[in-house]
Amino acid sequence: MTRARWTIEPEPLTGRPVHRATARGGTEVWVLPMPGFARSYASLTARYGSRDVTLPDGAPLPDGVAHFLEHRMFQTPEGDVFDLYAARGASANAYTTFDHTCYLFHSTTRFEANLDTLLTTLDALEPDPEGIERERGIIAQEIAMYADDASWRGYFNLLEGLYRSHPVRRDIAGTARSIAGIDAALLGRIHAAYYHPRNLVLVAAGPVDPDLVLDRADQLLTGPGRGRRNRRRRASEPPEVCRGRRRVRLPVERASVYLGLKERAPGGGRRRIERQVAAVAVLEMLCGDGGRVQRALYDEGVIDAGFYGTYEDDQDYAFATIAAEVDRAQPFVRRLTQALTAAAATPFTADEVERTRRKLLGRHLRRFNAPVQAADWLLDVALDGNPIAAGVEALARLTPRALTHRMRALLSAPRSVSIVEPRSV
Amino acid sequence: MATATRPIPVPRPRVLAPGVRLFVVRTKRFATSVCRIVVHRPLGPDAATAAVLAKVLASATARHPTRRALADALADLYGATLHVGVGKLGDRQLFSANLEWPTAHVTTARTALAQGLELLGDVFTRPAREPGTPALLRRDLVASERTNLLRAHAALKGDKAAWTLRQLIATTCRGEPFARDARGRAAEARAVTAEAVTALHTEVIRRAPIDIWFVGDVAPAAAERAVARHLAWPERVRRPMTAPKAVSMRPARPRPRRRVFEDAVAQTRLAFAWRGIVPHRGPAAAAALALGGVLGGGAYGRLFKELREAQGLCYDASAYYDRSKGLVVVELGVDPGDERRAAQGVRALWREVASGHLDAHAHAAFLEEQAHRIRTLGDQRGAWLGWLQQADALGLDPDPQARFERLRRVTPAALRGVGRRLGLDTTVVLRPPGTSG
Numbered sequence: 001m002t003r004a005r006w007t008i009e010p011e012p013l014t015g016r017p018v019h020r021a022t023a024r025g026g027t028e029v030w031v032l033p034m035p036g037f038a039r040s041y042a043s044l045t046a047r048y049g050s051r052d053v054t055l056p057d058g059a060p061l062p063d064g065v066a067h068f069l070e071h072r073m074f075q076t077p078e079g080d081v082f083d084l085y086a087a088r089g090a091s092a093n094a095y096t097t098f099d100h101t102c103y104l105f106h107s108t109t110r111f112e113a114n115l116d117t118l119l120t121t122l123d124a125l126e127p128d129p130e131g132i133e134r135e136r137g138i139i140a141q142e143i144a145m146y147a148d149d150a151s152w153r154g155y156f157n158l159l160e161g162l163y164r165s166h167p168v169r170r171d172i173a174g175t176a177r178s179i180a181g182i183d184a185a186l187l188g189r190i191h192a193a194y195y196h197p198r199n200l201v202l203v204a205a206g207p208v209d210p211d212l213v214l215d216r217a218d219q220l221l222t223g224p225g226r227g228r229r230n231r232r233r234r235a236s237e238p239p240e241v242c243r244g245r246r247r248v249r250l251p252v253e254r255a256s257v258y259l260g261l262k263e264r265a266p267g268g269g270r271r272r273i274e275r276q277v278a279a280v281a282v283l284e285m286l287c288g289d290g291g292r293v294q295r296a297l298y299d300e301g302v303i304d305a306g307f308y309g310t311y312e313d314d315q316d317y318a319f320a321t322i323a324a325e326v327d328r329a330q331p332f333v334r335r336l337t338q339a340l341t342a343a344a345a346t347p348f349t350a351d352e353v354e355r356t357r358r359k360l361l362g363r364h365l366r367r368f369n370a371p372v373q374a375a376d377w378l379l380d381v382a383l384d385g386n387p388i389a390a391g392v393e394a395l396a397r398l399t400p401r402a403l404t405h406r407m408r409a410l411l412s413a414p415r416s417v418s419i420v421e422p423r424s425v
Numbered sequence: 426m427a428t429a430t431r432p433i434p435v436p437r438p439r440v441l442a443p444g445v446r447l448f449v450v451r452t453k454r455f456a457t458s459v460c461r462i463v464v465h466r467p468l469g470p471d472a473a474t475a476a477v478l479a480k481v482l483a484s485a486t487a488r489h490p491t492r493r494a495l496a497d498a499l500a501d502l503y504g505a506t507l508h509v510g511v512g513k514l515g516d517r518q519l520f521s522a523n524l525e526w527p528t529a530h531v532t533t534a535r536t537a538l539a540q541g542l543e544l545l546g547d548v549f550t551r552p553a554r555e556p557g558t559p560a561l562l563r564r565d566l567v568a569s570e571r572t573n574l575l576r577a578h579a580a581l582k583g584d585k586a587a588w589t590l591r592q593l594i595a596t597t598c599r600g601e602p603f604a605r606d607a608r609g610r611a612a613e614a615r616a617v618t619a620e621a622v623t624a625l626h627t628e629v630i631r632r633a634p635i636d637i638w639f640v641g642d643v644a645p646a647a648a649e650r651a652v653a654r655h656l657a658w659p660e661r662v663r664r665p666m667t668a669p670k671a672v673s674m675r676p677a678r679p680r681p682r683r684r685v686f687e688d689a690v691a692q693t694r695l696a697f698a699w700r701g702i703v704p705h706r707g708p709a710a711a712a713a714l715a716l717g718g719v720l721g722g723g724a725y726g727r728l729f730k731e732l733r734e735a736q737g738l739c740y741d742a743s744a745y746y747d748r749s750k751g752l753v754v755v756e757l758g759v760d761p762g763d764e765r766r767a768a769q770g771v772r773a774l775w776r777e778v779a780s781g782h783l784d785a786h787a788h789a790a791f792l793e794e795q796a797h798r799i800r801t802l803g804d805q806r807g808a809w810l811g812w813l814q815q816a817d818a819l820g821l822d823p824d825p826q827a828r829f830e831r832l833r834r835v836t837p838a839a840l841r842g843v844g845r846r847l848g849l850d851t852t853v854v855l856r857p858p859g860t861s862g
Contacts, residue, residue, distance in 0.1 A: 251688040253582040
């Protein structure tokens with residue numbers, strides 16, 4: 001019965017069969033069987049994250065409420081869901097990002113029982129005022145922990161510098177002040193709006209039976225709400241950065257610098273994937289081990305092994321971050337700027353591009369060394385809505401000319417710098 | 426009740442050269458192969474020299490004289506990842522060189538095994554040398570990596586939890602090798618020279634006890650031949666050094682020591698160390714492991730349940746037991762106003778568990794977690810190699826099922842017994858100025 005409903009496509013490098021179907025309640029289900037592994041993994045993800053700053057009817061939401069709801073979903077009338085997993089030797093967790101909230105477990109036995117727990121966890125919210133109050137204290141400590149984390153502070157200061165109004169500029173956990181007014185009624189409204197089956201994605205990987213997963217999803221992901229999938233309106237955001245420079249002093253001994261390059265919103269579809277893959281390749285060729293900028297600055301003793309470049313995007317935002325811990329921030333910013341300009345002056349060679357393609361293919365291949373990483377890739381594919389081969393195909397199409405063009409476009413994007421400095425400076 | 430099964434067979438070593446053992450495991454599970462060279466060294470004043478040597482070896486080789494040339498060679502192997510570094514196991518420093526590279530699903534699959542092993546051989550045994558002075562490793566690389574090591578020591582201040590734990594271990598184990606970070610001390614790093622790094626490399630190649638671990642989808646005989654060919658040791662002495670002792674224990678100091686550090690932090694970090702003499706094999710060690718697990722091994726632990734879930738005092742609170750040192754370590758972060766309450770809570774939960782109270786839920790969850798961990802060892806090469814290395818270094822039974830059975834047999838009386846052996850030794854507090862809970 002369930003077998004006929006699967007669309008099965010091979011993963012392009014390993015040939016592993018990726019199963020995709022829609023459960024009766026409307027939830028997308030993705031399964032990657034990985035026989036031979038002991039660990040099974042499953043996640044249930046709501047297309048709702050910290051960037052969703054309103055309810056579907058436009059009512060505003062406080063910062064940090066998606067993360068707060070994530071914390072509360074583990075409480076049920078029967079007690080803490082963690083306890084159910086723990087009693088079966090399973091390990092469970094959850095996390096909130098800008099655009100989704102993911103609940104997950106991995107186990108080696110009793111997969112079906114753990115899957116049932118996962119699929120019923122998001123059914124209802126436990127409206128326990130005392131528990132909500134206690135959670136506020138726990139989250140306040142989580143926020144305080146990140147307030148002492150130099151890399152977290154540097155990263156979010158960069159986002160505040162890059163973006164004027166886009167909600168990615170706000171801390172995922174919010175602030176002690178923004179979470180102060182969160183109550184059961186508000187959490188309940190958000191749950192009803194965003195935690196219904198059509199807005200969820202179920203992913204499983206490991207030694208699992210796809211038919212079992214779909215069957216349990218059919219049985220358990222049925223209600224209560226029948227809303228629509230969360231289709232975000234593009235956030236309005238000017239192309240220029242909000243602030244060219246942000247600086248904070250913390251009790252650290254080394255400075256950190258985050259250079260952000262703000263690109264225009266890429267939109268959706270294959271074009272976004274191609275832009276993303278090309279940007280990742282460019283950053284690898286500039287900032288990866290042996291990259292043009294990395295090797296110059298490393299050989300000069302300006303940076304250490306912690307130097308990196310990353311790219312993040314969604315349909316309505318895209319930015320690159322180049323970051324390092326350094327002895328002195330200002331001279332580093334000047335030297336990095338020079339090195340980027342020098343790198344952009346020379347087109348990429350065929351050798352550079354081929355090596356980078358191999359590196360990125362190897363990185364993709366490593367995902368299939370573990371069900372957890374494979375499932376993470378599957379979730380990205382599901383949330384992006386692109387063909388499963390899109391990323392690997394985009395890698396195959398990289399050319400020196402196209403990447404040189406991409407590099408120059410990326411490096412000419414508006415910039416913002418976030419600096420974390422030791423208090424004694 | 427939890428059960429566990431042996432994940433994959435425990436490999437038997439083959440001696441490649443005096444003091445050089447090779448362990449090969451065949452598995453089809455992974456798309457990549459791993460080869461790890463592990464050198465067993467004392468954790469002494471030259472720990473920083475070894476840390477610099479590791480980074481120098483990862484920078485260039487005789488055949489790949491620049492960082493770019495080495496990075497290109499790794500990229501050619503579909504982004505092989507090379508990690509050369511140091512860690513510690515009790516009083517022993519572990520110097521390791523690890524290469525992971527795709528050996529299937531790529532165009533180079535047929536020749537990948539030999540290419541990868543040859544590259545690892547270049548890194549470990551044929552480093553870049555000073556032009557005109559071939560007896561010496563390159564001074565510029567040593568200088569650069571010495572600076573980076575000093576930077577790494579300074580950067581630890583940015584990680585408040587790790588920094589607090591470092592102070593705890595340094596204070597608790599003062600005068601013992603274990604007090605030293607695996608990378609040595611900053612003062613020792615400043616004194617590292619190219620001559621010292623070269624001498625250490627020569628000693629490692631000629632005399633140090635070395636284990637090589639290979640995990641991949643290659644027949645053991647073929648893997649042995651390839652490793653023997655590409656990782657050969659022509660300059661090996663006939664009688665190499667023996668592996669240094671990893672285990673040493675001391676009783677807790679008669680009066681616990683409390684160290685308070687003040688800095689402009691938002692959150693107070695608390696760390697506690699209980700210690701005692703607990704034989705590292707056998708039932709007492711199993712009881713101590715259970716004690717650490719029930720106290721704070723995960724979201725089921727008493728610290729998490731009471732201090733976080735019941736009292737809402739903290740976001741994270743955990744504990745672990747180090748069997749090579751007889752140490753139970755507890756670490757958590759709290760609001761500065763809750764420092765005293767949290768510290769009292771930690772001590773009360775310690776008394777509860779150490780007096781033999783095995784909370785049924787926490788105990789069952791701990792056993793389930795251990796069974797899960799054992800069953801997944803075969804899925805995670807890093808964890809599995811770590812398990813085998815620890816078993817070998819500490820003389821433990823490598824059979825996970827046997828070790829699990831010991832944990833399962835821990836009784837409240839055994840917990841009480843080990844609780845009596847362990848005493849509070851040190852507390853470290855990092856808090857904002859002018860606060861004391």
